[in-house]
Amino acid sequence: MTIPIKICGLSTPEAVDRAADLKADMAGFIFFPKSPRHVTVDDARQLAERARARELKTVAVTVDMDDAGLDEIVEQMKPDWLQLHGTETPERLSVLKVRYGLPVMKALAVRDAGDLDRAAVYNGIADRMLFDAKPPKGSDLPGGNGVSFDWQLLAGRDLSSLDGAASYMLSGGLTTDNVGEALRISGAPGVDVSSGVESAPGVKDLAMMGAFVQAVSNAPK
Ligand SMILES: O=C(O)c1ccccc1NCC(=O)[C@H](O)[C@H](O)COP(=O)(O)O
Numbered sequence: 001m002t003i004p005i006k007i008c009g010l011s012t013p014e015a016v017d018r019a020a021d022l023k024a025d026m027a028g029f030i031f032f033p034k035s036p037r038h039v040t041v042d043d044a045r046q047l048a049e050r051a052r053a054r055e056l057k058t059v060a061v062t063v064d065m066d067d068a069g070l071d072e073i074v075e076q077m078k079p080d081w082l083q084l085h086g087t088e089t090p091e092r093l094s095v096l097k098v099r100y101g102l103p104v105m106k107a108l109a110v111r112d113a114g115d116l117d118r119a120a121v122y123n124g125i126a127d128r129m130l131f132d133a134k135p136p137k138g139s140d141l142p143g144g145n146g147v148s149f150d151w152q153l154l155a156g157r158d159l160s161s162l163d164g165a166a167s168y169m170l171s172g173g174l175t176t177d178n179v180g181e182a183l184r185i186s187g188a189p190g191v192d193v194s195s196g197v198e199s200a201p202g203v204k205d206l207a208m209m210g211a212f213v214q215a216v217s218n219a220p221k
Helices: 013-021 041-053 067-077 090-100 113-122 179-186 206-218
Strands: 005-007 026-030 057-062 081-084 104-110 128-133 168-170 191-193 198-200
Touching (some): 013 026, 013 041, 013 206, 041 057, 057 067, 067 090, 090 113, 113 128, 168 179, 168 191, 179 191, 179 206
Parallel strands (some): 005 026, 026 057, 057 081, 128 168
């Protein structure tokens, strides 16, 4: 079984090409001005075009964005997926799925088992969940903080009610050094990485990207 990998926060053609060379499944582009990974719509349009040419799926990552902002992103970038990384409700997801006809990945911030229980409200609505760590106190970013949550929370948990073959992705503080252990403990069907493949905030490191993908493929199935 191959584990789907999303590499998030890409902002250069080199990083997009590297993700495609490595046969990552998804490339995430961040629309959040406070993030060191923020891209403009025009940047995203060009980067997504490049990804599409290599059959790399693109994900527009937004946070409680209004319709006007989303309209522009969808029209220009033509993403394959929307990732909603804010406080979007199941009702909001339903509206956006009809409006854009795109699959939606809902990020949920996890610290304890109760947080994971909240995923149930998105059953049958989100096409995929992304379980990420809660941001540390004082962080301006809802994601991309390089912190993990307790992977044991996912161990043995029945998430079969979530739809799709890869019903969720594990995220938050994953690195080459810990992703094998994270997969072993959680049994996650997919992984997402951002700061764990960066040499500085927002700067993707091509060698680290390669090492991460290798570590995932080396992980015991
Ligand atoms: O990465 C960001 O800067 C970011 C900003 C605002 C919303 C979401 C953001 N990232 C979303 C992701 O999917 C990240 O890959 C995920 O949070 C994991 O990040 P990391 O812990 O750095 O691997």
